[in-house]
Amino acid sequence: MAILDGKLISNIIKNEIAEEVQLIKLKNGKTPCLAAILVGNDGASETYVASKVKSCEEVGFQSELIRMPSDTTEAELLFEITKLNNDPKIDGFIVQLPLPKHINEQNIIQSISIEKDVDGFHPTNMGKLVQGLPSFIPATPFGIIQLLERYKIETEGKNCVVLGRSNIVGTPMAILMSRKGYPGNCTVTICHSKSKNLETHLLQADIIIAALGIPEFLKGNMVKAGAVVIDVGITRVKDEQSKKGFVLKGDVKFDEVAPKCSFISPVPGGVGLMTVTSLLMNTLKAAKNK
Ligand code: GUN
Numbered sequence: 201m202a203i204l205d206g207k208l209i210s211n212i213i214k215n216e217i218a219e220e221v222q223l224i225k226l227k228n229g230k231t232p233c234l235a236a237i238l239v240g241n242d243g244a245s246e247t248y249v250a251s252k253v254k255s256c257e258e259v260g261f262q263s264e265l266i267r268m269p270s271d272t273t274e275a276e277l278l279f280e281i282t283k284l285n286n287d288p289k290i291d292g293f294i295v296q297l298p299l300p301k302h303i304n305e306q307n308i309i310q311s312i313s314i315e316k317d318v319d320g321f322h323p324t325n326m327g328k329l330v331q332g333l334p335s336f337i338p339a340t341p342f343g344i345i346q347l348l349e350r351y352k353i354e355t356e357g358k359n360c361v362v363l364g365r366s367n368i369v370g371t372p373m374a375i376l377m378s379r380k381g382y383p384g385n386c387t388v389t390i391c392h393s394k395s396k397n398l399e400t401h402l403l404q405a406d407i408i409i410a411a412l413g414i415p416e417f418l419k420g421n422m423v424k425a426g427a428v429v430i431d432v433g434i435t436r437v438k439d440e441q442s443k444k445g446f447v448l449k450g451d452v453k454f455d456e457v458a459p460k461c462s463f464i465s466p467v468p469g470g471v472g473l474m475t476v477t478s479l480l481m482n483t484l485k486a487a488k489n490k
Contacts, residue, residue: 209474248476338372343471343473361391362390365392410431416451434450452467
């Protein structure tokens with residue numbers, strides 16, 4: 201069993217980005233800039249956004265964090281987005297999800313300029329992804345693709361099961377794994393809460409991408425020997441013993457599953473770090489596209 205080390209790979213990619221940023225600065229005096237809008241003060245979202253801002257500093261990007269209170273109206277948020285759409289200094293931006301319930305997430309996603317939509321959530325970018333056209337690939341699936349590529353994991357002709365069908369991870373991931381090219385050319389099965397005979401599907405899988413958000417869902421007896429397992433889950437589970445009062449749990453029962461795998465990504469230290477780094481890659485692309 202070998203670990204797919206998200207920390208190692210994201211550090212390598214961040215160094216590559218930092219070198220490119222230096223070249224861009226020398227060539228045209230510009231610094232790529234990522235902005236993030238955070239509405240409310242959800243603990244997990246705070247952590248993600250802080251990590252995005254810190255990573256920007258590490259590679260020499262500028263960043264802007266726009267905090268808005270949890271009672272922000274949809275109109276107020278749309279106004280802030282329009283400002284970012286029109287601000288020439290901003291190359292790309294994200295609106296951290298989830299949003300408070302009174303705000304329609306789709307209205308927000310669709311108001312982001314497609315050239316600055318570095319999350320790749322706008323239906324136009326998602327449509328381009330489906331058709332194999334150049335687009336921003338959503339950061340988590342992009343990070344997984346990078347991990348598979350950098351570890352030279354064989355994908356052609358393999359059975360890939362994607363657990364979960366969210367717009368952010370499961371659905372784009374399934375499209376990417378079935379597309380022509382590398383990584384890709386898999387036979388993909390998407391499983392979700394209504395799937396029957398889940399274990400039958402899983403036991404045929406050469407590659408499993410677990411993105412359900414259910415801590416330790418995937419057990420040892422659901423995985424065939426030699427499988428590649430990617431754990432996308434990152435749920436806060438209460439733990440009195442820990443200083444923070446919680447521990448992060450993946451969707452995979454690591455101790456049971458790892459001994460059966462050829463490769464496995466851990467939590468923490470796997471996909472999470474790759475997600476942030478992929479957002480930087482998309483921002484660099486946005487800056488270069490300008
Ligand atoms: N919430 C959880 N993951 C993401 C992500 O990749 N982007 C945004 N904007 N919000 C998220």
